Amino acid sequence: MSLFSWLRPASLALPADLQQRLEHLPAAAALSECSLREQRWVVLDLETTGLNLNKDRVLSIGAVVIEDGAIDFRQQFERTLQYPQVKLGPSVLIHGIGPSAIAAGSDPAQALLELMEYIGDSPVLAFHAPFDQHMLGRALKDHLGCKLQHPFLDVADIAPLLCPQAHIREAGLDDWIDWFKLEVFERHHASADALATAELALILFSRARQQQIHSPLNLQQRLSQWKRRRQAPSF
Template sequence: MNAFTSWLQRRGPQLSAEQRARLARLPAAAPLSEGPLAGERLVVLDLETSGLDPRRDQLLAIGAVVIRDGAIDLAQQFECTLRSERLSPGASTLIHGLAPSAIAAGAEPTEALLGFLEFLGDSPLLAFHAGFDRGVLSRALRQQLGYRLQHPCLDVAELAPLLCPQAHLREAGLDDWIGHFGLRVEQRHHASADALATAEIALILFSHARRQGLDSLAALARRLQRWRQRQLAPSL
């Protein structure tokens, strides 16, 4: 037993031996690749939460789909509602449609999060408003598993105006980009459905990226960093 495992058992979440073994088997997060976008495995994530404060509100549901070899792999999807017996109904419940009874009957959070990490593997993450989703997920993983999320996460809400400036949709929501690209989405404000819509937008954006000479996740991240710096620079 190494020093970290010993400390985790003393101070961290109380995990069973099997859960600790599953946690230990998880692969390390891979850095953003310089390889072509068409060869990547990406996990597109969407969360449902009890509110809009990533430092306080609760993770209620995880939805994820996989982009692999330039297409959405419908055989690889993850969907899970996390059990909570302490959640009181609020305005967010009316939006995401998760009834208190469904949340009370959800999966045990530790098992749900372990299952998601096994599904994620070493793949990078994509999300719409990724900072929020990554913050909520990171806090839940730390509290439930003592796990530090280190997977790179690209924000589709930033990639879209970067790659499609002609759309003039600077601070647009997911619905705005769905409309702009003429996508047909049967359901919204549901984690799995929103993850699928985000994945469809991401594939369109990757096509735009390749036409602009950006054919790797690493290249996209570098361009995105420069774009952010320009947005923050004062106008002259």
């Protein structure tokens, strides 16, 4: 994939230093046949002003890295985005990001560029990934004028695929945390939720290997097959 297919036509007047860094971002890599352990993964969580895919904004970003089969606690990412005027909805009661935290946050273009440098060419894991993927893609388009191309895998789908005996297909992150008896001391905070998702992902990767799923590409293929079977009409 070329750089020019990654970038959209310039529609934003970014500062020269940000534009230069943007142009040097690596292209997203397709899922490969390397082992699940060898793959570097970025586990992402977003806190937003609400759940409207077209109107709400990203308020906070948390991410951790899984590398060499473990969470690398030296590589953690957390940013709160600064907006001069933002309307906060009922979600503030959940994530607790108030006006003072937003006012003290980072410039959105700067924070998002730092996130994409952090992600590099790695695939992304998230819980309910389509939401995070869409919201991040919108933010990148709005603030950097670029298109999100990285593959996302949804831990909310991986878990019931690999653990059908749990019978909690439509479960939330808390349900899977409880089912695996994970010790999680904080929730509804982007970096804490990213860490909890990463811990769950490591358990699921172990289950995947037991089920002869050994690579990111193989995992994506099995997920696609599983989704098609779920969507197929029953007679």
